[in-house]
Amino acid sequence: MLPLDKLRSLVRRHAEVEELLCDPAVFGDQRRLNLLNRERSQLLPIVDAMGRLDGIERRIAEDREALDDPELGPLAREEIQELELEKGGVEEQIRLLLLPRDPNDDKNTILEIRGGTGGEEAALFAADLFRMYSRYAERRGWRVEILSSSEAQAGGLKELIALVTGDRVYSRLKYEGGVHRVQRVPATEAQGRIHTSTATIAVLPEAEDVELTIDERDLKVDIAASGGPGGQGVNTTNSAVQITHLPSGIVVKCQDERSQLKNRAKAMKILKSRLLDIEQQKQDDAERDERRGMVKAGDRSEKIRTYNFPQNRLTDHRIGLTLYELDRVMDGDLDQLFSAVGSFFQAKDLEAAQGAPLAASGLSG
Numbered sequence: 598m599l600p601l602d603k604l605r606s607l608v609r610r611h612a613e614v615e616e617l618l619c620d621p622a623v624f625g626d627q628r629r630l631n632l633l634n635r636e637r638s639q640l641l642p643i644v645d646a647m648g649r650l651d652g653i654e655r656r657i658a659e660d661r662e663a664l665d666d667p668e669l670g671p672l673a674r675e676e677i678q679e680l681e682l683e684k685g686g687v688e689e690q691i692r693l694l695l696l697p698r699d700p701n702d703d704k705n706t707i708l709e710i711r712g713g714t715g716g717e718e719a720a721l722f723a724a725d726l727f728r729m730y731s732r733y734a735e736r737r738g739w740r741v742e743i744l745s746s747s748e749a750q751a752g753g754l755k756e757l758i759a760l761v762t763g764d765r766v767y768s769r770l771k772y773e774g775g776v777h778r779v780q781r782v783p784a785t786e787a788q789g790r791i792h793t794s795t796a797t798i799a800v801l802p803e804a805e806d807v808e809l810t811i812d813e814r815d816l817k818v819d820i821a822a823s824g825g826p827g828g829q830g831v832n833t834t835n836s837a838v839q840i841t842h843l844p845s846g847i848v849v850k851c852q853d854e855r856s857q858l859k860n861r862a863k864a865m866k867i868l869k870s871r872l873l874d875i876e877q878q879k880q881d882d883a884e885r886d887e888r889r890g891m892v893k894a895g896d897r898s899e900k901i902r903t904y905n906f907p908q909n910r911l912t913d914h915r916i917g918l919t920l921y922e923l924d925r926v927m928d929g930d931l932d933q934l935f936s937a938v939g940s941f942f943q944a945k946d947l948e949a950a951q952g953a954p955l956a957a958s959g960l961s962g
Contacts, residue, residue, distance in 0.1 A: 599688055600695070608647055611640040639698070646691045653684045693943050701802035702768035706761045707744075707870040708800060712754060713776065715794025720753025722779045722904075723796040725927060727757050730770075732929025739763030744863040745851045758867055760803065767802045772938045774800045774901075781906035791907060795900075804869035811869065817841040820857060840864045847871055916941040 614637045617623055623630055657680050660673040710727050712719035734741050740762045747755040761770065778795050786792065819839040837852035838860040849867045851860040903912045909923045911934070918937050920926065926934060 599691060603695075604643065604647055604691070607640055607643050611637065611644045614640065635703075643691065643694050646687055646694060650684065650687045650691070653680050653687065656680055657684070692947055696943065696946050699768065699771070701771070703765055704767045705763070705803040706766045706770050706800055707803055707867060708759045708761050708770065709757070709798070710754065710759075711756045711797045712749065713795035713797050715779075715792065717749060717751040717753060717785075718779075718783045718792055719794040719796055720749035720755055721751060721783075722777075722794050723754040723757065724752070725779075726777060726796055726798065727754060727759070729927050729929055729931070730761075730773075733931045734761055734763065734929075736929055737763060737769075739766055743853060744867055745849075745853060760866065762803075767800070769935055769939075770800050771802075772800075772935075772942060773798050776900045777902050777904065778900050779904045779906070781904075801870040801874045803866070804873040811842070811865075811872070815843050817843060818861070836860055838864050840868055842868055842872065845872065845875065913938060 614633050618630075618633055618637065623633065657677055660677045660680070663669040663673040666673070708730060710723050710730075712723040715722070731741050742760045742762070743757065744760055745756070745758040747757070749755050776795050776797055778793060780791055780793050782789055783792050817840070819841075820835050821837045821839070836855055836857045837850065838857060839848065839850040840861070841848045847868060849864045849871070851864040851867070854860045854863070901913065901915055903910075903914065904923060904927075905912070906923065909921055911920045911923045911926050912918070913934065916938060918934070920934065922930075
């Protein structure tokens, strides 16, 4: 059963927020205006779903009144069956909307990509993954800023760390953390044999200054000449910054900028997000279980997806999803994939909330 009293109160609250947003006094308070706009955007899906549910229930009631009519009765009975199915789907959507929101969903994201096993081919695959996410970000109007990068000799990426900013970035990217496996024929393979390589992805919500305070006494900061492809002006100045967080042993190095201050700022942004991620992992381990699988370090070591280029096939092993359109995925067309993965983990959260077993998922596309 749906908590109708709670739902009706949320609908009433949405109407109140709409009124407040029309109040001239609110426009003078930017912070309150932002909070109200965010609350409205969070309430709107529930209000829309409740409107659809009310409309379906009205039509069912009208059809039931026509059941005794000799001519309209059979048609009404058939439509009631269809409406009941539609009603069940809307109720399921409402249950998902009532799940506790991930407080990180609206945050920007630190995206870390590293070449894994496979040498130069792994580095090339890491670069392909960064290109894929960058194109997806472009489709959604997000901004991608490279914080740190290390190129491989063959032109791929040993490591890249980027800040992705935009609307609900973390909510879309948070399930991407883990080991990504590629199967394809490398350009250097003379005999046409398929090689298997991997790259690892970590997705961290950007830490806000109010969430995390770092004692400067816990930091060891080293300055050096930046290293990189020969001949660049960036190499001639002592601008590379390496920050070691002494209590945790985390080391972050940034050298992409000519400015020492900019490199330090980027390094601190990465460090804060990693430390915040560690704190959240501790909370997850203490409070819950594997429901927050993406955030836990253990799950990052698991193979989550395979990219098979000869068969133009992508398989997400967590949800049993297979798509034979890898070319589109690598070009940044990720909405179908992300929606399927997000729906799967939402269903797991709903199962945990209801205490019911999760039905086996057999998704394909």
